[in-house]
Amino acid sequence: LAKTTQPISMDSYEGQEVNITCSHNNIATNDYITWYQQFPSQGPRFIIQGYKTKVTNEVASLFIPADRKSSTLSLPRVSLSDTAVYYCLVGDGQAAGNKLTFGGGTRVLVKP
Amino acid sequence: GAVVSQHPSWVICKSGTSVKIECRSLDFQATTMFWYRQFPKQSLMLMATSNEGSKATYEQGVEKDKFLINHASLTLSTLTVTSAHPEDSSFYICSAPDLQGKILHKNTEAFFGQGTRLTVV
Numbered sequence: 001l002a003k004t005t006q007p008i009s010m011d012s013y014e015g016q017e018v019n020i021t022c023s024h025n026n027i028a029t030n031d032y033i034t035w036y037q038q039f040p041s042q043g044p045r046f047i048i049q050g051y052k053t054k055v056t057n058e059v060a061s062l063f064i065p066a067d068r069k070s071s072t073l074s075l076p077r078v079s080l081s082d083t084a085v086y087y088c089l090v091g092d093g094q095a096a097g098n099k100l101t102f103g104g105g106t107r108v109l110v111k112p
Numbered sequence: 113g114a115v116v117s118q119h120p121s122w123v124i125c126k127s128g129t130s131v132k133i134e135c136r137s138l139d140f141q142a143t144t145m146f147w148y149r150q151f152p153k154q155s156l157m158l159m160a161t162s163n164e165g166s167k168a169t170y171e172q173g174v175e176k177d178k179f180l181i182n183h184a185s186l187t188l189s190t191l192t193v194t195s196a197h198p199e200d201s202s203f204y205i206c207s208a209p210d211l212q213g214k215i216l217h218k219n220t221e222a223f224f225g226q227g228t229r230l231t232v233v
Contacts, residue, residue: 034221043118043205043224044156087155099146100207100222102156 004088009107018075020106022088025069030092033064033071038085038105047086048073075108083110114140114210118225125196125232132192133228135162135206141186142208146222147179150203162189162206196232204228 005023012018024033032051036044048055050062050071061074075082085105115138125131135145143164148156160181161169168181180192193200207224 041203041227041229043116043207043227044222045224046221049221099158099161101158102148104155 004090004103006086006088006103006106008104009109011109011111012078013111014079015077018078018082018108018110020073020075020086020088020108021070022073022090023070024088024090027068027090028092031090032092033062033068034089034091034100035060035062035073036087036089036102038087039083044087044102078108078110080110080112082108084108114138114208114223116142116206116208116223116225118206118228120228121226122229123231125230127197127232128195130192130194131196131230132190133204133206133230135189135191135208135225137187137208137210137223140208140210142189142210143186145183145189145206145208147181147189147191148205148207150205150227156205159191162191164189193230196230198232201230201232204230 032049034049035047037047038044048057048060048062050064052064055062063072085107087102087105089100117136117138119134123131145162147159149159150156158171159174162181162183164183164186170176178194180194183189205224205227207222209222
């Protein structure tokens with residue numbers, strides 16, 4: 001499984017855009033990039049997944065450059081309720097038996 | 113999305129007793145489920161893979177005789193922490209991938225239970 005590196009923490013203010021970059025230099029051809037969000041005392045929740053270029057859903061956007069060695073999760077206009085830990089995972093779900101290996105995550109604090 | 117339910121949400125037990133945690137997939141069948149443990153301010157650590165109808169697969173360093181896993185049906189996996197001690201106090205989380213209709217080789221989205229806070233006193 002590809003190792004991921006992301007900032008330990010980030011602070012932001014309500015209404016701002018938050019961008020979290022994840023490095024995954026040894027990503028493999030079949031690997032997908034998936035982001036999960038975890039609130040305190042809750043299980044993680046799937047946010048977004050992508051393979052290349054840009055993916056957007058109602059919650060976030062995921063930007064993946066051509067070399068796929070990094071990815072950026074973009075949260076538009078955050079609110080206090082977006083305070084959470086965000087995890088970047090890289091892997092080929094099928095090949096890994098659908099196991100998910102979590103790295104350290106990025107603790108995002110949204111201030112009023 | 114699919115729903116995974118965990119029970120109980122929290123439990124306090126005395127040292128030396130055993131505690132059972134249930135993980136149910138409510139609207140899909142899960143031949144495989146995963147159990148994680150999370151200590152405060154730390155990331156999730158995979159403990160074991162629960163396989164329906166067969167033995168669980170444990171990650172290195174996880175004692176299989178202490179953390180008993182049973183996956184007797186396609187919608188239920190249980191984790192029993194036997195002879196619990198204060199150092200077993202943690203947040204236990206289960207997950208299941210919803211494999212139905214997924215594109216081959218696409219990284220499967222996983223659905224997580226709400227977690228169980230275990231405190232051993």
